[in-house]
Amino acid sequence: MRPISLRAAALLGATLAAACSTTPAISNTNNIIRATDVELICLEVVGATVRPHPTTRCTLSDTDNGPGGNPTFHMHAVVPQFDRGELAVIDLATTAGVALVDNSPATPGYSFLPVGEFPVAIASDIGDGTGFLYVASGRSDRVLRLDAAALRSDPRRAAFAARRMELPVGGLPRDLALVVSGDRHLLVATLPESRAVSIVDVTDPAAPGAPRIITLRGAATGGDAGVADGGAMALPHPVALAVDEEGGRAYVTDDVLDRVHVVDVAAGVELDSLAVGERTRVAVVTGLARRRRYNCDQALDPDHCTRSRYLYLTTADQGDVIVWDLTRGARVRPNVLPQPNARGSRIEPSIAVDRVPLLVPATALVAINTSAYDSMAADIPVSPPTDSATCTQGYSPTLGSFSGVFVGAVLRSGQLAIIDVDDYNVDAWEAQCQVGAGSTLTGPYRFVRHAPHAKTQLTLAPALSAAPTTTALLRGSARGQTLDGVGAPLFACGAARSIDATPACTEANNYGVALPRRQIGANAAGPVYGPADPFTSRNEAWAFAFEGIIPGLDQTGGALTLDPSGALSLEAPGGFFCTRGALAVDNVARDLLSIVSDPTPLAADAELCAQTFGAGEVPLNRDLGIERAFEDRLQLRANGADFAALVVRCYPQAIRFQVRASQQWIAQGARSGFLHAVRIGPGRECEVDPPKQAEVVAFAERCLRDRATPADQLAAQLARVCPAGRACTGAVVGGMAQRDLAPVFANPYLCTQIFPALLQRMTAAGGTEVVAAPLDRDTQITFTLANAWDAFLTDVGSLPVAARHLRGLDRLYVVDTAINGLMEFRFNPFERGRIFN
């Protein structure tokens, strides 16, 4: 036989490789409607014989998703369908065709297993060769038990009925869990409307026990735990379960009481309750088992280096994620950077310190222990799998892979966030590698636990993505005309600006925008900087608009009125002027009202009104200073009583108006918005919010100190800080704009100062002088921050409601109740896999 040529061999090899590595074609038939949950079951399928096994027996091939080691062991997903009252069974080891199991092939279309109205929860109890599924129905006080071996059988056959049994649980169940305690198998159900938890001993499949109802303890309405003597009681309302494998405990969330019930499942008693301080809805237990070997003693919080277990919870009100440390019995402050990260500042300034910094409500949580995880039951210390890593200069953490302990948070926005609990890859981050390439991980511990996983590399210093652009408005609406040279206001890049010399704004000086950073090393080119607090910077676009409109205060509606004293006011109950940041305080900020509408007077006044206020693109006299700002009205400064009366005559109906900063810049971030510091004061009058403004001054001080501002100048410069969210232009003194005299603008993410445009003009004495050029309204300076921490998020459908992870499988399954059905994700690298529908 002629030997195969090299080219042919290559071609054949490539063909085979392509055939083997191609993602299998799984057809979607849109059969899953309103799925509520998912359970993963390992089934051994040999012909018509089906036997359940523990999930550890089933694997999935990484290349073709087919069965791994043993081709007869198939992982299955079981998905309750709410509206239909059915279980859909999906063979995850199917490599082609339709993965849905058609339980009644004789019936056209795909048929599933009927389980009763409104299945809301599912749990399983699988041994080697036998096992059961338990399905809670929203309209029955019985839980359906289904023989797992019947998952692929035809429900119309007589034999199917013998494989199902209804177990009374004593009330309408909401959530289910199976707890193995010694040799006992206990089914736990929450019964919200009975204010109880039900425990059924299912150890003997032939004779399940009667439900043991544990009525949960209420709480005094004052919030104290336990029963109040003679006081009013708030009744519990249990919702969801999280099972701690170690202690046979079930943690029961409560969306009426601000506590979590702790139930000893084996003993059948409520042990205690955790005063988590929030009404809660969803829970998972997770934790870490290993001891880190770098400088844990430098961590203020020793918990960051030792073995811990955590209870992750969502709050019933807002869907926030909070964390309870089960080891130490206390709430964690996950939105605060621990030491040695500087200053203990918040990761996400808009979120309270006791929340995981997620910006969207979470609807489901899932504990994720990847295959690299060592069991919590193991003795400590254990050897972390990736501790052998050594530092390399410029090491990039594996951003797209997950190894370690995490919590998946399914968000109402249709996304999934992965929260770091113990990210094994973090060892190689720059904080531990300051000594340089080849060193061991000996630096201070800087990893932030309980924060959403970073999407971006955290070793780069925050920076501006490009030079800021200064533009003006053309013809009142179209933005254009880029300004530069002496005619453009700009950020202060140097010590001073004169008519002859404008300091260069370059990438090296971040174009005049100071961003928190610190030196993390050095190389031949000079110092190497990294972020000061990696998690506290934010990528977003910023716009500084001169005399800009206060966001939300371009409104249609509001009536101009005269009070009995003849004072002119704008009455707008929907204005929310203080809430939105309007201010009229001497020497701080005095905003102005700009009337956009053309006059609509009676015919007799039409000509006078048109002459006074103009029309169309030629408005006149439309700016009115604000004398006093209130939450629902503005008291205006009118030029005399006659003018005030004329205003009212010319504008007898609702007007469109804008509230603008006067001679100040409004700074607005694309994500942060307008970070003002105005509050509603006495009499609902707008006033500066002292704590917020103090925070701004503190940011400004940090900025000035970073710039090595002499201590004796600090106080004077801090006194010039504009009200939060507003920036003020520096003045011209002695023919120059000096940075030391320019007010500092600061917020959690950046600080800067603004040099005015300069103008040379004739003086009365015949000489010349340099003054600040007047600025056109709506002149805008825009720039974008880059290299900041960004949360890892991935789309998981339009209304995801549940997620399930199996350790060892390194795959995550997310249920989208709206469109996608069941979605599969892989961890290494993280990518979306198949969609089963």
Next chain:
Amino acid sequence: MTARPHWSLPPRALLASCLALGVAGLGCPGNEGLDPPADSFFYPVTLAASPSGNWLYVTSSDFDLRFNGGTVAPVDLACIRARVADPTHARCAALPAAPAVRCVADRDQPGASVCEARAFIRTEQVRRISAYAIDSAVAQYPDRTRLYVAVRGDGSVTWFDLDDAGGLDCGASGSLARCSDDHRVGADAAQSPTAARLPPDPSSISLDPARGWVLVTHQSSEAGLPRASLIRDGAVNGGGGAPVLLSALGNISPGLSDAALLPRAPGSEERSTWVVTSRSEASFSFFQAYPGNASLRDANPFLYRSAIIGVRGLAGGNNNRAIAVDPDASRRRAFVISRAPEALLSVSLDPANPTAATVIDVLPVPLGPSRLVVRSVGGRTQVLVVSFDARRVTVIDPDERRVIGQVVTRRGPHQALVDPSPSQPFLYLVDFLDGALEVIDLRPPPDPANPGTYLRRVLTLAPQLPQE
């Protein structure tokens, strides 16, 4: 003899022409078109109940333009209840001229009946309106009760004076009489003090009877078109004044879908505030009716948008439909039907600070949700969501976050209404495709283990009986 004009036709040609014209005249029907049926419903879209609870007003839309208009038909509610209570009930007492009740068993719903609608309709009071009615509402004033119907076909809000005998007065008398121009607000700019006409594509009506306001939203997405209108009914002051279109508001969110009147905020009692959904923008708009200010010489009442907030934290959020406020005012929340995602949204609403409104809960609902009804049962709030595509009504306890049950409906469930009488917990549902009115039993059974007809259709009023 007089000479014939030179252009005149010869007698034979004239005769032929006349004959041809006559034939043509016979061959072409008049422009009046086909009259709609007075004794049944056709593409019914909306219904409203009289304050006394004796009558139901079902508006048919003539959606396929088969007839020369839609209708508003008074339906004897007492007779419906009597039929549900007694399957042998054979004649509606308030309708002596109506035929006897004829029913057959509902083949799709054991124990339920399908009856001819004609036995329940006061046909001589059925009035004709233009095609494409979209929504309706009833207001009770000091000395009269009025029904308003938003009609896309003629760009009007057609209004009726009601009596408690099922009478409908819209300026015309007789069965299928067409409502007069005087009863069609917004169709004629001359009727408005601001020379306004009702903008196109009205989508909902919401009333504040205490102030006489009628708010109409419009779902147009076209730039430049007004999208909210304010009508004031002079009947609020007694004496039988007529409704007048005061203002139409533009430069606001597109695709406005539905509106709900909010409880009055402290300190702002004189103003009425509505929250309005949009089907093409992720926002909730707040509109206020400004009653005018006595200190101004020419202070006309007007409508303005007092606030707008984004619907955030959802995958979509830009296609919202029906909205209703929780009857328990202390909860300060509203319920919204969302199509993207298909869900029931709970929204916190503080009338004193609408900008703080946030979506606080999201519950999935069956496909194609469009309408909802909110009611209080024993002090607990219950939400009933109508899903057109799924043909279901889902009954939800929003506080338990639990689906209490689902009612399988006929082909085209649309607007629903709970019986205004507390002792008669029935849900009335117009079926757009089948031209039917469904009656669903909301009476909880004494024994939960034996639900009986609870959350089931018990009666259907159909155009004709299904063939046996």
